[in-house]
Amino acid sequence: MARDEQVAETEGGGKKKTFIIIGAAVAAVVILGIVAFMVMGKGDKKEAGKEGAKTEAKAEGGHGTASAGEGGGAxxxxxxxxxxxxxxxxxxxxxxxxxxxxxxxxxxxxxxxxxxxxxxxxxxxxxxxxxxxxxxxxxxxxxxxxxxxxxxxxxxxxxxxxxxxxxxxxxxx
CATH class of the missing domain: 3.30.479.30 (Band 7 domain)
Structure with missing residues (x-):
């Protein structure tokens, strides 16, 4: 009977190892997906940064030095x-x-x-x-x-x- 219990534990341990390997693979895929998303998203952030800089330039240009006919001096x-x-x-x-x-x-x-x-x-x-x-x-x-x-x-x-x-x-x- 002891032999049967030992075989059952080994089979259970093999299932645990399989689940751990599958879990690690899923975690790796999720992490790679997040990294890829962040890298792809950086281009959008750069463009947003350029637009933000243009907005700042517009704001700086309109400090009361421009006449109404100049479109705000931007x-x-x-x-x-x-x-x-x-x-x-x-x-x-x-x-x-x-x-x-x-x-x-x-x-x-x-x-x-x-x-x-x-x-x-x-x-x-x-x-x-x-x-x-x-x-x-x-x-x-x-x-x-x-x-x-x-x-x-x-x-x-x-x-x-x-x-x-x-x-x-x-x-x-």
Whole structure:
């Protein structure tokens, strides 16, 4: 009889092990699902953060300095996709990666820029490709490049729609 009891305990222990393994697998799947959900959800949070920053910029712009005809003084930033071009440094070709953001003079200017985005990007690409490393290596060269980009954009849309040009990323490699 002792032998029968020992076999019953072993079978019961095997069932317990099976349940533990299944429980661990289910827990692992649930944890992986939560991690995947959180990683996928981060893109939405980044976008929400950008929208929150735009809202803060609107709030800061309306501190009683704007007249009623200016739409509250809220300026809008428009980030363009990064530009990657080859530039010559005197000895060899190098890569220039520039991320440009434009400050709109009026909120409705964004739609005009969106409608002319391809010619604007083309003009900026041509301008950047014509530069050498010597042209852009110091602060004065970068500031001149900003002015040239502003002029290029203002040739393609009605002047005054873009107030300023900013570099948010500038890498030469």
């Amino acid at each position: 300026s809008r930033m428009l980030a363009l996709e990064p530009f990657i071009v080859n530039i010559y440094d005197g000895q060899e070709l190098r890569y220039l990666k520039v991320k440009v953001e434009m400050e709109m003079a009026a909120p409705m200017a964004k739609t005009e820029i969106d409608e002319r985005l391809a010619p604007i990007r083309d003009g900026i690409l041509v301008l950047l490709s014509a530069k050498t490393l010597h042209d852009i290596q110091d602060a004065q060269g970068k500031n001149q490049l900003k002015e040239e980009i502003l002029l290029t954009v203002n040739k393609l849309i009605p002047p005054g729609k873009v107030a300023k040009v900013y570099f948010t990323d500038f890498v030469v490699q």
